[in-house]
Amino acid sequence: MTNINQKAKEAAAVLQLIKDNFRVFVTEIIGLNNVQFHNELDDTLSSHLNRKMAIALPRGFGKSTHLAIAYPLWEMAKNHNVRILIVSNTAEISRTSLSAIKSHIEKNRKYQLWAKAIDDPKGRGVLPQLRPDINAKSIGQPML
Numbered sequence: 001m002t003n004i005n006q007k008a009k010e011a012a013a014v015l016q017l018i019k020d021n022f023r024v025f026v027t028e029i030i031g032l033n034n035v036q037f038h039n040e041l042d043d044t045l046s047s048h049l050n051r052k053m054a055i056a057l058p059r060g061f062g063k064s065t066h067l068a069i070a071y072p073l074w075e076m077a078k079n080h081n082v083r084i085l086i087v088s089n090t091a092e093i094s095r096t097s098l099s100a101i102k103s104h105i106e107k108n109r110k111y112q113l114w115a116k117a118i119d120d121p122k123g124r125g126v127l128p129q130l131r132p133d134i135n136a137k138s139i140g141q142p143m144l
Contacts, residue, residue: 076128077115
C-alpha cells in the first residue's frame with residue numbers, strides 16, 4: 001500500500017509542477033524543444049509577478065507557438081472561465097492559432113489527460129472548451 005501511496009504522491013507532484021511551471025508544460029505536454037531564450041520566456045510567463053508584458057522577437061522565433069497557442073492552452077486547463085484575446089498581425093494568423101489550440105484539445109492525449117487530472121485528480125474532469133465571442137479581425141478593423 002505504501003508503494004501505491006508514494007506513486008500517487010509523485011503523480012500529484014508532477015501534475016502540480018506542470019500546473020505551476022509553463023516551461024515544464026511546454027516541453028512535457030506540448031512537446032516543444034526549448035532553446036535558452038524560450039526557457040527564459042516561459043519562466044517569465046510562469047511568474048505571477050509579470051501580469052502585463054510586451055514581448056518582441058523576430059519572425060520565426062516561436063512567439064505564436066508559445067504565446068498564442070501553448071500559453072492559452074495552459075491557462076484554459078487551469079481556469080475554464082478564462083478569456084483570452086489572441087492578437088496577431090492578420091486575422092489568418094489568429095485563426096491558425098485558434099485551430100492549433102483546438103487541435104491540441106481534441107487530439108493531444110497528454111494534454112487531455114493532464115487537463116482532466118488537474119480538474120479532477122481521479123481524471124474524470126472535463127476538457128476546456130473553445131467559445132469564441134468574436135470573429136478574428138486583422139489590425140485596423142474594429143474588434144466588435
